[in-house]
Amino acid sequence: MENFVFHNPVKILFGKGQIANIGAEIPADAKILITYGGGSIKANGVYDQVKSALAGRDVLEFGGIEPNPHFETLMKAVELVRKEGIDFLLAVGGGSVADGTKFIAAAVPFEGDPWDILAKQATVTKAVPLGVVLTLPATGSEMNVNAVVTKAATQEKLYFGSSAVYPRFSVLDPETTFSLPTRQISNGIVDAYTHVMEQYLTFPVNAPLQDRMAESILKTLIEEGPKTLANPTDYDARANFMWSATMALNGLIGAGVPQDWVTHMIGHELTALHGLDHAQTLAIVLPSTLTVRRKGKWEKLLQYGERVWGIVTGTEEERVEQAIAKTRDFFESVGVPTRLGAYGVGLESIPVIQARFEQRGMVALGEKQDVNPQVVEQILSLCA
Amino acid sequence: MENFVFHNPVKILFGKGQIANIGAEIPADAKILITYGGGSIKANGVYDQVKSALAGRDVLEFGGIEPNPHFETLMKAVELVRKEGIDFLLAVGGGSVADGTKFIAAAVPFEGDPWDILAKQATVTKAVPLGVVLTLPATGSEMNVNAVVTKAATQEKLYFGSSAVYPRFSVLDPETTFSLPTRQISNGIVDAYTHVMEQYLTFPVNAPLQDRMAESILKTLIEEGPKTLANPTDYDARANFMWSATMALNGLIGAGVPQDWVTHMIGHELTALHGLDHAQTLAIVLPSTLTVRRKGKWEKLLQYGERVWGIVTGTEEERVEQAIAKTRDFFESVGVPTRLGAYGVGLESIPVIQARFEQRGMVALGEKQDVNPQVVEQILSLCA
Numbered sequence: 019m020e021n022f023v024f025h026n027p028v029k030i031l032f033g034k035g036q037i038a039n040i041g042a043e044i045p046a047d048a049k050i051l052i053t054y055g056g057g058s059i060k061a062n063g064v065y066d067q068v069k070s071a072l073a074g075r076d077v078l079e080f081g082g083i084e085p086n087p088h089f090e091t092l093m094k095a096v097e098l099v100r101k102e103g104i105d106f107l108l109a110v111g112g113g114s115v116a117d118g119t120k121f122i123a124a125a126v127p128f129e130g131d132p133w134d135i136l137a138k139q140a141t142v143t144k145a146v147p148l149g150v151v152l153t154l155p156a157t158g159s160e161m162n163v164n165a166v167v168t169k170a171a172t173q174e175k176l177y178f179g180s181s182a183v184y185p186r187f188s189v190l191d192p193e194t195t196f197s198l199p200t201r202q203i204s205n206g207i208v209d210a211y212t213h214v215m216e217q218y219l220t221f222p223v224n225a226p227l228q229d230r231m232a233e234s235i236l237k238t239l240i241e242e243g244p245k246t247l248a249n250p251t252d253y254d255a256r257a258n259f260m261w262s263a264t265m266a267l268n269g270l271i272g273a274g275v276p277q278d279w280v281t282h283m284i285g286h287e288l289t290a291l292h293g294l295d296h297a298q299t300l301a302i303v304l305p306s307t308l309t310v311r312r313k314g315k316w317e318k319l320l321q322y323g324e325r326v327w328g329i330v331t332g333t334e335e336e337r338v339e340q341a342i343a344k345t346r347d348f349f350e351s352v353g354v355p356t357r358l359g360a361y362g363v364g365l366e367s368i369p370v371i372q373a374r375f376e377q378r379g380m381v382a383l384g385e386k387q388d389v390n391p392q393v394v395e396q397i398l399s400l401c402a
Numbered sequence: 403m404e405n406f407v408f409h410n411p412v413k414i415l416f417g418k419g420q421i422a423n424i425g426a427e428i429p430a431d432a433k434i435l436i437t438y439g440g441g442s443i444k445a446n447g448v449y450d451q452v453k454s455a456l457a458g459r460d461v462l463e464f465g466g467i468e469p470n471p472h473f474e475t476l477m478k479a480v481e482l483v484r485k486e487g488i489d490f491l492l493a494v495g496g497g498s499v500a501d502g503t504k505f506i507a508a509a510v511p512f513e514g515d516p517w518d519i520l521a522k523q524a525t526v527t528k529a530v531p532l533g534v535v536l537t538l539p540a541t542g543s544e545m546n547v548n549a550v551v552t553k554a555a556t557q558e559k560l561y562f563g564s565s566a567v568y569p570r571f572s573v574l575d576p577e578t579t580f581s582l583p584t585r586q587i588s589n590g591i592v593d594a595y596t597h598v599m600e601q602y603l604t605f606p607v608n609a610p611l612q613d614r615m616a617e618s619i620l621k622t623l624i625e626e627g628p629k630t631l632a633n634p635t636d637y638d639a640r641a642n643f644m645w646s647a648t649m650a651l652n653g654l655i656g657a658g659v660p661q662d663w664v665t666h667m668i669g670h671e672l673t674a675l676h677g678l679d680h681a682q683t684l685a686i687v688l689p690s691t692l693t694v695r696r697k698g699k700w701e702k703l704l705q706y707g708e709r710v711w712g713i714v715t716g717t718e719e720e721r722v723e724q725a726i727a728k729t730r731d732f733f734e735s736v737g738v739p740t741r742l743g744a745y746g747v748g749l750e751s752i753p754v755i756q757a758r759f760e761q762r763g764m765v766a767l768g769e770k771q772d773v774n775p776q777v778v779e780q781i782l783s784l785c786a
Contacts, residue, residue, distance in 0.1 A: 033405025257658075274416060
């Protein structure tokens, strides 16, 4: 096992009716800004629950945060927070609203151009405190330090992370997700699954507990994912999926083990250039990543095949191929196509993506630092 | 799944050499009290590492905290902390030192008689901040809110818990445990295993991720426990055991599921009355608890037998019996006898324990609130 530091202070309020308890989690005298997206929270009753829980409190609102939240939009919220002297941000929505709100939180006290937080990985040491009411299980943003923001003007989708933007609390009420469109649940399953794979499917470092916990999440997603798609109001299935998605990216299964993240880095480019949903890009890229890089991931692919998919017969090569095929089949089975062609996208952007990786100096990626822009090109070529 | 709140802000510094980093985790101007036990930390080099990491800082010491730490001893430390104006407590040792230090931390600012924290479950809202350098993997105290303290004068072993006594950080360096006596490692394996069982072996509430994570810890203890006993300086085996013991009782696997804890409650009485090691009492009581209460735990016993021990043949009754027998055999195999007789203890204290449960109003215990003093008597009768 590798040395690690694990520190996740997010308070999780999980279950039916938990939104009613958020008042106690926000300082009594705080001036609160509720941030949200396209307004689905007003249709599904979540907005009313939040307002009711904050009745009598000093509350402003900022709506319209996009999927793949735009830097341009978020900077308007930054202005508002500065102007109004907001003390607490309450993100109500899915991963994009949570991510966007983390960026707002970091940008407000940032000295200099906040774009540097994303483009230059400028250090974030302070942030406006924030909480999350999660309405879409997928990204894990509710219990981690990560945020991804897109600059619409330049089609750049960039990441930052800082312990300063850990939510103070996150509410996970499965009932708030019952009205989600099927596509978003399908995407959430693929997103959570891929988050686990990025931390698990690397090479062994003798960390059996981390491995088993990762496999536990994968098996639960395989079991509960189809159930929650088939019956969106099955509380337990939705709750199990929701908790799996949070556990998939809260730092725990990645503590003390190597991590990959190449699938995400390539996927972000496909979203930025073609507007594909984040999870769609992961479904497209992961099987290709595993195929192109299978030699370096050999032992873990065999272990994954056996423990998660029950693949125990055949040659090693056959078992590795089966394990990758099972992954692709699972994504397809939950309704997320795994080929660029299914989305009407060709291979024309490969040179652009390759050039971007080179330009940013992303030349030694993945758990073995052996993924350079040429490998990225090979992976993308297999995505057709 | 049941509703839950999960909040564990302990920062874990895991791995070789991590003690060197504690200076940055303690406020620069803090007056620090190092608390420890019988002095093994001076023999194994841990004391020197801690002193070196805190060179130039304002540091006092308080040694002599016993296994099953005594209220009487801890109150001497409370006096010292108050007199010297200590700002930060650093527990260096195993679970007893951590537990004792949590009690000191809570007792210092407590208004009234600190014994009430234990005897009357008086609410603890503030505490002196503390950190832990763990030298014995077992209790999980390094990443939870729990503490158990014994009043020597009356042979009472009592519990308290408060989020105010979460350690600010805990250092887990497997190398610091290499010199531990075999008996303490054996005990630690049984302790961690039983912690998982208290949260897992109840009844199903459709929480498959929690179940699988619990089974992950059990399987890892079964796999790594014997390895670390056979080769105490095998770093990975010790690291995997150490992280399993922490994960066994940091709140995660118990979130959203029923919990038992009857084995612990009975075990504490056996320690208080007969001086048995904590883990010895768990090894004695758990198989009997599972036997006496098997009807209420039926489905989980079958699941446990199948998933953890691979028991898939025979009638349900046979499989349940096998699962319990496997548990007993495992404890024996790691060197912890599972019968009172092996420790020279008879059944003479059963009436005393039964009376204590009655006297404290402990008449509806366990995950189904169906364990009364008569059931406790049945469980103890099977421990001979």
